[in-house]
Amino acid sequence: IIFQKYCNGATSAAIFGEIICQKLKDPIEQSVYEKTARDLTDEIRSNCESLNGSRSNLEKHILKTLAEEEDFDKYMNYIRNPRDHFKSFIRDEVSRYITDQFSVNVLPKMEENIKLLQQKIMKAAHESTKHVQVKRGDAGLWLKSFTQQLSDVLIFSEKDLSGVKHDDVDDFNLLEDVIRQELTDIMSDISSRFNTKTFPVKLDFKFRPDELLIDHLCQCCWVQCPFCKAICTNTIENHGGDHSVPFHRVTGLRGWCHYKTTHFSTQICTSAVASSIQSFCPNLSDKPVLWRDYRRAGGVYADWSITPDLSEPPYWKWFVCRFQKDLEKYYNNTFEGKGEIPDEWRTHSKQDAFDSLNKYI
Ligand SMILES: [Zn+2]
Ligand SMILES: [Zn+2]
Structure with missing residues (x-):
């Protein structure tokens, strides 16, 4: 105006x-x-x-x-x-x-x-x-x-x-x-x-x-391995029927223990599925399932493709050794008994951990 x-x-x-x-x-x-x-x-x-x-x-x-x-x-x-x-x-x-x-x-x-x-x-x-x-x-x-x-x-x-x-x-x-x-x-x-x-x-x-x-x-699959919580690396476009990731972790990282104990599991999925004797219990009330036949556990286990591989990457071994006390405190479990940390794990330096990233990812 x-x-x-x-x-x-x-x-x-x-x-x-x-x-x-x-x-x-x-x-x-x-x-x-x-x-x-x-x-x-x-x-x-x-x-x-x-x-x-x-x-x-x-x-x-x-x-x-x-x-x-x-x-x-x-x-x-x-x-x-x-x-x-x-x-x-x-x-x-x-x-x-x-x-x-x-x-x-x-x-x-x-x-x-x-x-x-x-x-x-x-x-x-x-x-x-x-x-x-x-x-x-x-x-x-x-x-x-x-x-x-x-x-x-x-x-x-x-x-x-x-x-x-x-x-x-x-x-x-x-x-x-x-x-x-x-x-x-x-x-x-x-x-x-x-x-x-x-x-x-x-x-x-x-x-x-x-x-x-x-x-x-982040437009990718985010489903995590039912054993170790590693993230499926498939993109939305290339996702076939199964989830998969080449770089699995130590199952104790997500708090898994040996049956009815508070002793951490030190298994790595890729080695465990190569074993003909090791088994796991999907739930405490369930019957044990052989790792080799992990898909028989059904549910989330059936959707994963885990390729047996005995060349264990040092990264998570180094991590467990470096943060053993923190992990024990965090989950209130221990690396003892069957879950004792193998001596071989302690030989890996941080540099070995870095090198394994370049090799696996
Ligand atoms: Zn895994
Ligand atoms: Zn996936």
Whole structure:
């Protein structure tokens, strides 16, 4: 209403341009943030070692990091809530990447995107002016043409300007000049507020690089081995009938014990299924089933393909030795009796554990 008073001739063109730019400010900011987030996601997907491959590759980095940090609580979170652990690992990696790369990579990307968008908007304004001059149209036609040209880059429509009087706008060259000037101010304002903290916050959840990467990397089977809780490594696309994983763990890690004792089981699924004498009880009340015939236990056991393999990877052996006391305290069980840790396990160094990751994953 206040504007109407001044809306005549040149003044009205200037005011109309200012109002358009005010309305464009939020959509511009959103668009720039989203485009930058998409570019960055693509870049992380090709440059970040832990995130540039499959989920199995990611798991290898997770296991490496866990071994480096030697933090028992983190290990247990990974074992018990794998999906949560994967997600928070991805978030940490992305946030570190953004922090490390901000001034050299993220900021220049954003400035480039701002420049491109500014050019697009000015081109749309200029085309609209030409269109109106050819058609001898009015400001309504100008606005229609302008919003249409920007419809694929900005969420902005004529409706956003409904109620703004523009009947007597007739100087379209002036309108363009005003928009050019206002845009420059808006763009530098957006640039100046862009930093490592505002970047993730200003983005809608679904556009955040970490969320895009979680979507990309976590669309897999998450079913865990009924014995050792290792995660099935099949993707949704290549999943046959059975779940499978090449890298099984020590069953004691999820608290399994020898029958009617509090002595941890030190079996590893791949070796146990190669044995012709070892058996397990799916439930305390059930009859024992030979490991070799584990599918006979039915239910979740029947859906797994576990290939016998006696070359036991040192990774989880090293883990058990390193965290023996923590595991005993966590589950209130002990590595005693049949569950005594074999001497051979204690010979493995952390380096052996790392090497086995490269061999198995
Ligand atoms: Zn297993
Ligand atoms: Zn599976």
